[in-house]
Amino acid sequence: MQTLFIADLHLSDHTPDLTALCVQFLRDHAASAAALYILGDLFEAWTGDDDDSHTAQQIANEIKIFSQNAPVYFVAGNRDFLLGNAYASRANMQILPEQSIISLNQKNVLITHGDEMCTDDQAYQRFRKIIRNRWLDNILLSLPFTWRKRIAQKMRQTSQQRKQHTYHYALSDVTESGVQAAFEKYSNINMIIHGHTHRPNIHIHQLDNHQIIRYVLPDWKNGQGGYLAVDETGFQFFRLPE
Numbered sequence: 150m151q152t153l154f155i156a157d158l159h160l161s162d163h164t165p166d167l168t169a170l171c172v173q174f175l176r177d178h179a180a181s182a183a184a185l186y187i188l189g190d191l192f193e194a195w196t197g198d199d200d201d202s203h204t205a206q207q208i209a210n211e212i213k214i215f216s217q218n219a220p221v222y223f224v225a226g227n228r229d230f231l232l233g234n235a236y237a238s239r240a241n242m243q244i245l246p247e248q249s250i251i252s253l254n255q256k257n258v259l260i261t262h263g264d265e266m267c268t269d270d271q272a273y274q275r276f277r278k279i280i281r282n283r284w285l286d287n288i289l290l291s292l293p294f295t296w297r298k299r300i301a302q303k304m305r306q307t308s309q310q311r312k313q314h315t316y317h318y319a320l321s322d323v324t325e326s327g328v329q330a331a332f333e334k335y336s337n338i339n340m341i342i343h344g345h346t347h348r349p350n351i352h353i354h355q356l357d358n359h360q361i362i363r364y365v366l367p368d369w370k371n372g373q374g375g376y377l378a379v380d381e382t383g384f385q386f387f388r389l390p391e
Contacts, residue, residue: 209236
């Protein structure tokens with residue numbers, strides 16, 4: 150039985166190839182999974198649980214079917230932090246805090262989307278602190294759905310413009326100070342699993358004579374993706390399609 154981790158699928162009605170890949174992944178692993186953790190940015194943008202798009206409905210149905218065999222957990226990303234209990238209930242998945250500790254192979258593992266550890270991007274961190282306030286979220290969710298969609302589109306355009314600058318690539322990665330901050334908050338962790346950076350890799354950090362292994366999940370794009378699987382033999386990345 151494998152515990153599975155995915156992130157950064159960025160699903161939408163405009164990416165039917167990725168939606169199909171996700172559906173196939175869920176169906177292929179439903180019978181053999183111990184649990185599935187979705188570590189943020191399942192959707193390209195989430196403007197509220199009243200999203201009636203075909204993709205949102207299809208993915209909720211497929212996750213619900215998957216959950217009949219294994220539990221599904223969701224950690225919010227920077228694109229879908231407004232995903233709430235109504236949609237989670239439709240998909241029969243449990244929403245976890247933005248940072249959570251789980252036990253895997255007798256190791257304490259911090260799971261998170263990861264954007265809070267990109268501390269060099271100070272402009273983004275200031276924006277993140279504002280946009281993730283509960284009172285502002287409630288205001289956004291009170292707006293008509295069409296307004297929220299326009300706001301989300303404008304935010305995506307701004308994000309794409311920032312990515313055109315060469316300096317952005319360096320700023321958008323996890324930093325040593327970001328990992329250090331996580332360790333100071335959770336000093337008993339042995340590992341970190343996260344997404345967000347779109348740079349799948351395995352990193353080893355030495356902090357206060359304590360070694361932390363950091364697994365960065367692959368992003369999904371151009372009809373391809375990947376996941377991290379954990380069982381009694383260890384941790385291993387796999388590409389999709391398989």
